[in-house]
Amino acid sequence: MKSHLDAYRMAALCAALSVSRSGYYAWLARPQRATDLHDAIRACHTAHKARVGAPSIHAELVGSGxxxxxxxxxxxMHYLGLRAKGSQKFKRTTDSNHxxxxxPNLLERQFEVCAPNQVWVGDITYIRTAQGWLYLATVIDLYSRAxxxxxxxxRIDSKLVCDALQAAILTRGKPTGVMVHTDQGSQYVSNAYRKMLRESLLIQSMSRRGNCWDNAVAESFFATLKxxxxxxEYFATxxxxxxxxxxxxxxxxxxxxRHSTVGWLSPLNFENLYYQSLEDSAVH
Structure with a gap:
């Protein structure tokens, strides 16, 4: 049709080919839309440093309109040869022979909570560097996965987990009554760690021995991080x-x-919605 528009009117061509004008223009725009989508996907994939796959990129694109x-x-993404980074297995760092x-396991795999600072989960992992192992201890809020x-x-010792817990306490404004769930690693049963829990009025919960699924959220974060x-990556230091x-x-x-568990929002954006809803409720 496009090649005959100089010789024939649009209405005549559409009638002869039994197509609508709107259908023709939609077909005409498809190549540009595909190009725009390719550009948007590439930009998103690059911005995330190839860290995420199609579901996350889709959520990002929808969020941008x-x-x-x-x-x-x-x-x-398959056509463009774009994919997320692959995963690898990693060894456990838990020493429960103490x-x-x-x-007790108070959490019992109840990983969905209705507000921030109700349940935190903690764990330890390791990162290889040319200078030797580097150990990372984290504390995650189950509500938002932040x-x-x-x-x-x-060093993988009690100070490592105490410092991580102290950071969480200060970051969250020293909340009390929070359940803090971890595995049975020696660091988490240490006198120093348990003293910090008691003095901060926090409640300790532990996974069953050798059962990684009891702390699945913490395990999942480490898998994603790695x-x-x-x-x-090669870390010289x-x-x-x-x-x-x-x-x-x-x-x-x-x-x-963006995290699938919190409606494809980032953890902090998800928490912001929670606090905004509290403010809106107070106004009304």
């Missing part, structure tokens, strides 16, 4: 690894990365 279904985004009495406290050290920020973890947690994960 681009209308495309998840399957279409996935198909175009002979100390573990606290990392509310974290600490890194070349897939998106650690695997494939512990300091370089610390910088990478800082950038991932503080600049990306908490503020930008």
């Amino acid at each position: 681009l209308n495309a279904c998840a399957r279409t985004v996935g198909r175009h 002979g100390k009495l573990a606290s 990392v509310v406290g974290w600490q890194m050290s070349g 897939k998106q920020a650690i695997h494939g 512990r300091e370089l690894a610390k910088q990478a973890v800082f950038e991932y947690i503080e600049a990306y994960y908490n503020r930008i990365r």
Whole structure:
């Protein structure tokens, strides 16, 4: 049709070919729309440093006002050869052969809570550097999946987890009555850690021995962190690894990365909606 528009009127061509004007213009615009979608997908994939796959990129595009279904985004990513970074298995750092009495499992895999600062989960992982292992302890709020406290050290000891917990306590405004769930690692049954819990009026909960599913949220975060920020990277020093973890947690994960569990919002955006709803309720 396009090649005959100089010789024939649009109405005559549409009638002859049994198509509508709107249908023709929609067909004419498709190549440009596909190009725009490709550009948007590439930009999003690059901005996230190839950390996320089609579901997250789809949520990002919809959030920016681009209308495309998840399957279409996935198909175009496949066409463009774009994919998220792969994952690798990693060893456990838990040492539960300490002979100390573990606290009961109060959480019992109830990973959905209705407000911030009701349940925090903690765990430890390791990062390889040319200077040796670097250990990371985190504290995550189950409500939003935000990392509310974290600490890194070349030593895997009670000070590491105490510093991470202290960071969470200060970041969250010293809340009381929060359940803090971890595995049965020796660091979490240490006198120093338990003293901090008692003095801060926090409640200790522990996974059953050898059962990683009881702390699945903390385990999942570490898997995501390693897939998106650690695997494939070479850290000549512990300091370089610390910088990478800082950038991932503080600049990306908490503020930008969309999480399926919280409606494809970032953890902090999800919390902001909660506090905004409280303000709106108070006004009305």
